[in-house]
Amino acid sequence: xxxxxxxxxxxxxxxxxxxxxxxxxxxxxxxxxxxxxxxxxxxxxxxxxxxxxxxxxxxxxxxxxxxxxxxxxxxxxxxxxxxxxxxxxxxxxxxxxxxxxxxxxxxxxxxxxxxxxxxxxxxxxxxxxxxxxxxxxxxxxxxxxxxxxxxxxxxxxxxxxxxxxxxxxxxxxxxxxxxxxxxxxxxxxxxxxxxxxxxxxxxxxxxxxxxxxxxxxxxxxxxxxxxxxxxxxxxxxxxxxxxxxxxxxxxxxxxxxxxxxxxxxxxxxxxxxxxxxxxxxxxxxxxxxxxxxxxx
Amino acid sequence: xxxxxxxxxxxxxxxxxxxxxxxxxxxxxxxxxxxxxxxxxxxxxxxxxxxxxxxxxxxxxxxxxxxxxxxxxxxxxxxxxxxxxxxxxxxxxxxxxxxxxxxxxxxxxxxxxxxxxxxxxxxxxxxxxxxxxxxxxxxxxxxxxxxxxxxxxxxxxxxxxxxxxxxxxxxxxxxxxxxxxxxxxxxxxxxxxxxxxxxxxxxxxxxxxxxxxxxxxxxxxxxxxxxxxxxxxxxxxxxxxxxxxxxxxxxxxxxxxxxxxxxxxxxxxxxxxxxxxxxxxxxxxxxxxxxxxxxxxxxxxxxxxxxxxxxxxxxxxxxxxxxxxxxxxxxxxxxxxxxxxxxxxxxxxxxxxxxxxxxx
Numbered sequence: 202x203x204x205x206x207x208x209x210x211x212x213x214x215x216x217x218x219x220x221x222x223x224x225x226x227x228x229x230x231x232x233x234x235x236x237x238x239x240x241x242x243x244x245x246x247x248x249x250x251x252x253x254x255x256x257x258x259x260x261x262x263x264x265x266x267x268x269x270x271x272x273x274x275x276x277x278x279x280x281x282x283x284x285x286x287x288x289x290x291x292x293x294x295x296x297x298x299x300x301x302x303x304x305x306x307x308x309x310x311x312x313x314x315x316x317x318x319x320x321x322x323x324x325x326x327x328x329x330x331x332x333x334x335x336x337x338x339x340x341x342x343x344x345x346x347x348x349x350x351x352x353x354x355x356x357x358x359x360x361x362x363x364x365x366x367x368x369x370x371x372x373x374x375x376x377x378x379x380x381x382x383x384x385x386x387x388x389x390x391x392x393x394x395x396x397x398x399x400x401x402x403x404x405x406x407x408x409x410x411x412x413x414x415x416x417x418x419x420x421x422x423x424x425x426x427x428x429x430x431x432x433x434x435x436x437x438x439x440x441x442x443x444x445x446x447x448x449x450x451x452x453x454x455x456x457x458x459x460x461x462x463x464x465x466x467x468x469x470x471x472x473x474x475x476x477x478x479x480x481x482x483x484x485x486x487x488x489x490x491x492x493x494x495x496x497x
Numbered sequence: 498x499x500x501x502x503x504x505x506x507x508x509x510x511x512x513x514x515x516x517x518x519x520x521x522x523x524x525x526x527x528x529x530x531x532x533x534x535x536x537x538x539x540x541x542x543x544x545x546x547x548x549x550x551x552x553x554x555x556x557x558x559x560x561x562x563x564x565x566x567x568x569x570x571x572x573x574x575x576x577x578x579x580x581x582x583x584x585x586x587x588x589x590x591x592x593x594x595x596x597x598x599x600x601x602x603x604x605x606x607x608x609x610x611x612x613x614x615x616x617x618x619x620x621x622x623x624x625x626x627x628x629x630x631x632x633x634x635x636x637x638x639x640x641x642x643x644x645x646x647x648x649x650x651x652x653x654x655x656x657x658x659x660x661x662x663x664x665x666x667x668x669x670x671x672x673x674x675x676x677x678x679x680x681x682x683x684x685x686x687x688x689x690x691x692x693x694x695x696x697x698x699x700x701x702x703x704x705x706x707x708x709x710x711x712x713x714x715x716x717x718x719x720x721x722x723x724x725x726x727x728x729x730x731x732x733x734x735x736x737x738x739x740x741x742x743x744x745x746x747x748x749x750x751x752x753x754x755x756x757x758x759x760x761x762x763x764x765x766x767x768x769x770x771x772x773x774x775x776x777x778x779x780x781x782x783x784x785x786x787x788x789x790x791x792x793x794x795x796x797x798x799x800x801x802x803x804x805x806x807x808x809x810x811x812x813x814x815x816x817x818x819x820x821x822x823x824x825x826x827x828x829x830x831x832x833x834x835x836x837x838x839x840x841x842x843x844x845x846x847x848x849x850x851x852x853x854x855x856x857x
Binding site: 255270277285286290293315316481491492 | 503504506525526527528529530532534535536538539540542543544545546547548549550551552553554568569571572698699700701702703704705706707708709710715717718
């Protein structure tokens with residue numbers, strides 16, 4: 202059980218101590234899935250055995266990019282697409298931190314796609330939670346690198362013809378040590394997956410499919426929030442350890458969920474320390490876990 | 498390294514690569530971390546992120562990379578993050594002259610990221626200053642919680658000269674002073690008298706929030722003209738109100754001068770020869786070297802403009818810092834650019850000719 206910043210009182214929400222309650226209400230639309238993912242994350246934090254003083258959260262820009270700002274952690278709302286490199290600097294300069302990146306599909310796989318693949322390649326010690334709503338929400342429903350073919354967006358008004366990313370496969374093929382996908386309907390499984398990922402090391406990637414009823418669902422006439430949840434219920438299938446080549450998402454098609462990759466392989470920091478120790482022996486001075494400034 | 502820098506993120510670019518090559522060799526034996534990022538966008542983002550651990554941080558680049566860094570230099574200015582950005586300037590625009598000298602990023606250092614902000618830029622003229630002034634750059638970035646642009650040029654960057662490195666205990670280092678307020682009492686962007694907020698770092702239990710959005714004292718986003726006014730004015734005022742403390746110029750033979758040459762970086766050294774040539778012809782010419790380039794010594798230029806005939810500004814670009822000189826001279830003295838498009842330094846004779854002309 203992690204120690205929250207404060208203890209909760211009987212009349213408040215169980216996860217209130219994990220949130221910045223002075224920033225609630227949040228900006229998200231009714232039926233948006235991001236709040237649910239934040240709730241799952243807060244629950245996972247509560248159950249995880251972490252010193253929350255040592256957990257930092259970094260977001261980029263966009264609807265999901267606001268998530269860091271609602272968490273009662275050291276929180277960084279960085280620039281569009283740069284949450285991963287920002288988090289990389291934070292982690293490497295104070296290695297004892299657990300650094301979580303929490304952002305959207307457009308942010309992390311569009312403008313930040315290059316950083317995503319390189320952080321996965323390095324097996325950088327980051328937990329990356331990507332909320333995929335198939336669209337750029339904050340700016341008004343424009344096409345994303347995740348928009349399924351034939352789905353309409355405000356910049357593909359006649360339907361999208363660009364092939365979208367299969368993000369779990371992208372992460373896995375680049376070398377991420379933990380890769381999974383859930384939807385915002387899978388509250389219990391997603392929370393458990395997040396908790397599990399908090400116990401793993403290296404680049405841990407969780408894609409969460411979440412509804413955007415204001416834009417994506419409206420442009421595509423997919424119905425209300427409840428109907429979107431019903432769609433997930435009827436069309437999500439759980440296949441743990443499946444080959445990530447098989448988890449593409451088609452328009453209104455099956456959403457394959459599960460924990461696809463869970464392998465132990467050297468993280469960036471482990472590889473760095475091992476390598477320099479082998480080459481230099483005692484001459485190697487690793488970065489202090491507390492950061493580089495205390496020892497001057 | 499002597500300044501206390503222990504985190505560098507960079508991306509290879511000529512003519513700056515020697516810096517990261519040296520750092521990548523030295524850091525493993527001194528508890529520092531170097532990472533070669535996937536591009537300069539990432540390098541600058543990593544540097545800003547790393548600074549929030551209390552670690553002193555730096556990145557190194559040249560023109561094309563400097564352009565990519567602008568996004569997160571703005572983030573550094575808005576989040577008030579101490580960091581040093583070294584730009585070993587080459588000829589531009591675009592890919593330009595990768596291996597040859599330029600000084601054409603001087604205005605970019607001041608205006609390159611979008612929005613209103615101020616930061617500090619320094620231009621060394623020698624390897625010795627590359628050492629000494631880098632330490633000053635780190636110290637200024639700490640004092641004012643601001644990205645400091647270290648505007649080298651390819652000539653100074655590749656120059657071989659004697660450098661005296663003082664003993665460590667003689668090097669003055671401004672440490673990262675963390676707030677002594679308790680979590681809960683601390684507000685990340687509150688100020689009290691001194692316009693720079695107190696520092697905090699990730700991992701100490703403060704549960705703070707910081708953002709590139711316009712924010713209040715809590716570091717929370719507030720989308721209003723009123724908070725924008727307070728936020729942006731403060732990050733500007735902390736530099737402009739302290740400009741006298743930050744500005745550093747060197748003057749030579751200025752007392753009897755009818756013409757003043759204003760130069761910086763490698764061009765300062767070339768200009769001295771042009772000045773000697775002009776003095777030999779009997780022209781009363783003085784010299785002002787910009788050591789700190791931004792903030793600009795507005796008041797001093799205005800003061801000199803009252804009594805000199807003209808300013809001559811040689812620089813390896815087609816007119817950048819000369820615009821500042823002209824603005825501050827406000828028509829009270831002539832201002833002459835001795836431009837050079839890059840790829841080499843000036844012929845001192847062209848500077849001499851401009852001085853003679855300005856003295857007429």
